[in-house]
Amino acid sequence: MTKATARELSVQTKLVHEGTTRSGFGETSEALYLTQGFVYETAEAAEARFKGDDPGFVYSRYGNPTVEMFEKRMCALEGAEDARAMASGMAAVTAALVCQVSAGDHVVAARALFGSCRWVVDTLLPRLGVASTLVDGTRMEEWQAAVQPNTKVFFLESPTNPTLEVIDIAAVARLADASGARLVVDNVFATPLLQKPLELGAHIVVYSATKHIDGQGRCLGGVVLSSKEWIDEHLHDYFRHTGPSLSPFNAWTLLKGLETLPLRVRQQTETAGRIAELLASKSIVKRVIYPGRPDHPQADIVAKQMSGGSTLICFELDTDKKRAFAFENALQIIQISNNLGDAKSLVTHPATTTHKNLSDEARAELGISDSTLRLSIGLEDGDDLLTDVEEALAAIG
Numbered sequence: 001m002t003k004a005t006a007r008e009l010s011v012q013t014k015l016v017h018e019g020t021t022r023s024g025f026g027e028t029s030e031a032l033y034l035t036q037g038f039v040y041e042t043a044e045a046a047e048a049r050f051k052g053d054d055p056g057f058v059y060s061r062y063g064n065p066t067v068e069m070f071e072k073r074m075c076a077l078e079g080a081e082d083a084r085a086m087a088s089g090m091a092a093v094t095a096a097l098v099c100q101v102s103a104g105d106h107v108v109a110a111r112a113l114f115g116s117c118r119w120v121v122d123t124l125l126p127r128l129g130v131a132s133t134l135v136d137g138t139r140m141e142e143w144q145a146a147v148q149p150n151t152k153v154f155f156l157e158s159p160t161n162p163t164l165e166v167i168d169i170a171a172v173a174r175l176a177d178a179s180g181a182r183l184v185v186d187n188v189f190a191t192p193l194l195q196k197p198l199e200l201g202a203h204i205v206v207y208s209a210t211k212h213i214d215g216q217g218r219c220l221g222g223v224v225l226s227s228k229e230w231i232d233e234h235l236h237d238y239f240r241h242t243g244p245s246l247s248p249f250n251a252w253t254l255l256k257g258l259e260t261l262p263l264r265v266r267q268q269t270e271t272a273g274r275i276a277e278l279l280a281s282k283s284i285v286k287r288v289i290y291p292g293r294p295d296h297p298q299a300d301i302v303a304k305q306m307s308g309g310s311t312l313i314c315f316e317l318d319t320d321k322k323r324a325f326a327f328e329n330a331l332q333i334i335q336i337s338n339n340l341g342d343a344k345s346l347v348t349h350p351a352t353t354t355h356k357n358l359s360d361e362a363r364a365e366l367g368i369s370d371s372t373l374r375l376s377i378g379l380e381d382g383d384d385l386l387t388d389v390e391e392a393l394a395a396i397g
């Protein structure tokens with residue numbers, strides 16, 4: 001922080017200032033330390049740095065001043081003691097899972113996972129000798145039944161991709177505690193503003209900072225947040241020696257993204273709520289899944305654990321793949337892309353893109369049909385987006 005202040009500052013203020021360390025020039029904007037290494041005044045100083053007696057930096061794979069500013073700002077946002085920034089969301093998820101398991105351990109995960117997360121859980125972990133069980137994350141009895149004496153980690157994402165199911169994080173965290181396991185939550189869809197997994201009892205939170213944190217479609221990034229104790233014991237060495245570190249340039253971009261995160265997420269969520277309303281009023285739309293609407297399948301849990309809706313909307317057209325494609329093609333402002341959390345509004349057909357690698361049965365289990373579409377709402381004017389959706393629906397009759 002700039003000057004000492006006794007008052008507890010709001011998140012919005014922290015996202016502008018927290019973690020800033022200024023160089024001798026006193027620059028206003030965060031400095032970009034695009035450097036691999038660091039030099040020492042003397043051999044004794046180098047020795048002290050390596051012994052840990054002097055807390056400075058030694059190599060950017062371990063830590064970097066710009067990256068540390070981003071980590072500190074994320075800690076302030078999340079209410080976490082410590083964090084490690086990574087090169088992508090998948091580097092963060094993989095590190096958070098792999099750093100705390102050994103051959104012979106067992107992981108339980110909710111089956112509605114981002115595609116690459118699912119690959120890590122059901123393909124990579126078993127290759128390393130770590131068994132995994134996938135469950136319907138909304139059913140507590142399935143989590144309970146999956147627990148084994150060697151279960152070390154629970155993993156879930158909520159709201160889920162693409163059907164925006166919401167899992168009771170506090171209930172899963174209680175079960176993890178009772179089972180001697182740690183709960184890792186991928187909080188990308190909720191953003192750090194609308195849901196606080198650590199406050200709900202989760203032990204570790206992971207983000208793809210690529211999404212809302214950058215928010216303008218530029219850089220990949222990720223971050224793992226937890227207690228200092230967990231990071232020291234499990235992540236610290238894994239991180240230093242396997243090298244998933246975030247580029248200082250991307251950290252700088254993400255820091256600037258954090259300054260505007262609350263403004264963006266508020267506006268995107270408000271517009272998404274309006275578009276969800278519009279979709280729900282149309283007879284060609286079979287169902288709309290939007291956290292915050294009273295007809296959301298887990299509306300009671302949304303009310304309990306989220307402080308707002310979502311920047312994403314899932315909906316199913318009462319038609320086939322051909323007309324779902326025609327709807328996408330008729331959109332003028334909303335672009336076709338598998339990304340999300342961008343300033344640009346995006347539409348995805350999960351069955352043929354993000355979820356094409358799943359079997360037909362696995363897709364059906366997740367509630368993804370040939371006419372399921374996912375919208376990620378951006379920063380365009382809300383009225384313009386409503387018109388775009390309205391006209392594209394009219395175009396397919």
Ligand SMILES: *Cc1c(COP(=O)(O)O)cnc(C)c1O
Nearest residue numbers: 088089090114186188208210221
């Ligand atoms: C995008 C995403 C990831 C992976 O993040 P990358 O930055 O693309 O590696 C993981 N989980 C969820 C829920 C995501 O949306």
